[in-house]
Amino acid sequence: MGHIAYLRRKETFSAAHRLHSSYLTEEENKELYGKCNNPNGHGHNYTVEITIRGEVDPHTGMVMNLTDLKKCMGVAILDELDHKNLDLDVPYFTNCPSTTEMVAVFIWNNIRKHLPKGKYELYEVKVHETDNNVVIFRGELTSTEDVP
Numbered sequence: 001m002g003h004i005a006y007l008r009r010k011e012t013f014s015a016a017h018r019l020h021s022s023y024l025t026e027e028e029n030k031e032l033y034g035k036c037n038n039p040n041g042h043g044h045n046y047t048v049e050i051t052i053r054g055e056v057d058p059h060t061g062m063v064m065n066l067t068d069l070k071k072c073m074g075v076a077i078l079d080e081l082d083h084k085n086l087d088l089d090v091p092y093f094t095n096c097p098s099t100t101e102m103v104a105v106f107i108w109n110n111i112r113k114h115l116p117k118g119k120y121e122l123y124e125v126k127v128h129e130t131d132n133n134v135v136i137f138r139g140e141l142t143s144t145e146d147v148p
C-alpha cells in the first residue's frame, strides 16, 4: 500500500497595490475599500504557502523534490509578483481587483502552468497578506457563469 503526503513550501514577496473595482463608481470604491482605495496605493509583505498532494515514491521517498518546487515557485510567483505594483505591472490585475483572494487565484493558475509533471497535484494556495489576513484557495469553482 502506498502513502499519500502533503508537501508544503513557503516564500515571501513584497508588492504594492490599490483595491479598486472598475465595476464600481469612485464613491462606491471609497466606501467599500476605505483606506485600501488610496489612489497612490500601499504595500504588503506577502507570505505564500504552496501545498502539493501526492504519493510518496517508494524509491525516492519524496512526493516531489522540494528543489523543483522552489524553482517552480520562483518562476510562477516571485518573478511575476515580487517588488511589483500588482495593478500596473501584472496584466491579470488590470481589470480584476488585486484582493488577496484574487492573488491566490492568480498564483494557483500560474503554479499549475509551471509545475513539473508527476504523481502529485496542486492541493492548496495560502496567501498571508498581513499577519492577520489570510486566504486559502483550493481550485474550487462555483457553477455560476456570470463571473466577469
Ligand SMILES: Nc1nc2c(c(=O)[nH]1)N=C([C@H](O)[C@H](O)COP(=O)(O)OP(=O)(O)OP(=O)(O)O)CN2
Binding pocket: 019, 036, 098, 099, 100, 101, 129, 130, 131, 132, 133
Ligand atoms: N476580502 C478582502 N478584504 C480586504 C482585503 C482583501 O484582500 N480581501 N484587503 C484589504 C487591504 O488591502 C488590507 O489587507 C487591509 O490591511 P490592514 O487593515 O492594514 O490589515 P490588518 O487587518 O492586518 O491590519 P490591522 O493592524 O489589524 O488594522 C482590506 N480588505
Ligand SMILES: [Zn+2]
Binding pocket: 017, 036, 042, 043, 044
Ligand atoms: Zn492591501
